[in-house]
Amino acid sequence: KQIMKFDVEVLRYLSAHEFRVLVAVEMGMKNHEMVPTELIETISGLKHALAYRLIGNLHKHKLLSHESKIYDGYKLTFLGYDFLALKTFVNRGTISGVGRKIGVGKESDIYEVVNENGDSMVLKLHRLGRISFRRVKEKRDYLRHRNNTNWLYFSRLSAMREFAYMQALHDRNFPVPIPHDSNRHCIVMSYVPGYPMCQVRSLRNSPEIYGKLMDLIVQLADHGLIHCDFNEFNIMVSDEDEITMIDFPQMVSIDHKDAEMYFSRDVQCVRTYFEKRYHFVSDEYPTLHEDINVHTHIDRDIEASGYTKEEEDTDDDDASATASEDESSSGESGDDDTESDSKRSIEDCKSEQISLGETDLKSANDLLQTKDESSNVSNVDDPQSVSSLSTQKSSDMSFREIDMRVRKKLREKQRRQRMRTARKRAARNNSRQKLAVDIQGGKPGGW
Ligand code: ADP
């Protein structure tokens, strides 16, 4: 029950071993939608009984979710993922406490956090998948070709993008929060004083702020970027009329084919809002063709969506991945659409996630190596087990081996199951035929 509360204090209730299990599930999720219990046990290197007990605990407290449709497996919930990220931030000394929730965005939760020095900062937990998928797809280019979705993965992608943009923009003196740290689906940034513009009833100097905002849109474009969500919810205004731009995982490149539309939409958003709210109308506003001189390409550095070529190609990759997967599992007919979809999403994630995942792996190792001083239960059960994941390379290799073994076992199991159903079906058909024969060719006059 205690773990349910979202509070750094509760990290104390999680033992090093429990984190080990969480990390094992996370690693397993690189190529399993649901990680087989056996695989969790093997990756974590914990003894069977202990692993089962801990998995049970984590499941009870909703850090893992369970499914036993095809086989017994678990995956991380957002809560479990949250704790992994929080633990990493705490271990790195980025934060030492989580305070009140200061915002719920469309696709995020925002908390106030503090570090050891008592400095206040902001933690943003990305939560993709909360709003309907179609709307996210419309908004986010990089999801365009995906059919099924691993939301933890996309939330992490979104956080990484936002952090990369924030760093690049901060380096070039754009008015954005100071990026402090990022891990998994979370970023830690500076606290921006003031309020979102949507809460500001009147501005002391609306023409000046209007000018600043248009200038900001132009500056961004000169650096190769379009915000795409440039509105009163994502602009913070301080008491001194300073503006800060927040929330930009959805930025696109100036080279995007719809750049013109996105650009004028951002501009129009500001114009409409200023007219409606502050009764300020101006004929002066920038257009992409006349006012933009791209001199720096932050977009290319970060490969903002719309610029990268791979995204155009994913369709084919998806198709081939699905085809080969389907061949190997096409015993059952009919309703295994969902199954192949989920496989596709796993295939989608696999290649990217393995490379992107290296920082996670590193932080996972940090987690495992740091002796958990706050845990009172851990390390007692099995003190030797804490080293088996200690180097990235060896864990990676053994992970692959283990995975191959488990996959093979699963395939065998599925094949056996298919055979069983096929046999049952044949038996059913047989008896049906027999029945038909009995009825048709029954002895005349039998009635
Ligand atoms: P979403 O992507 O879900 O819209 P945002 O990044 O826009 O999330 O954040 C949601 C809200 O949280 C904002 O409207 C703002 O009120 C608050 N917020 C976000 N970041 C900060 C920050 N660095 N400082 C202060 N408040 C913030």
Ligand code: MG
């Ligand atoms: Mg927002």
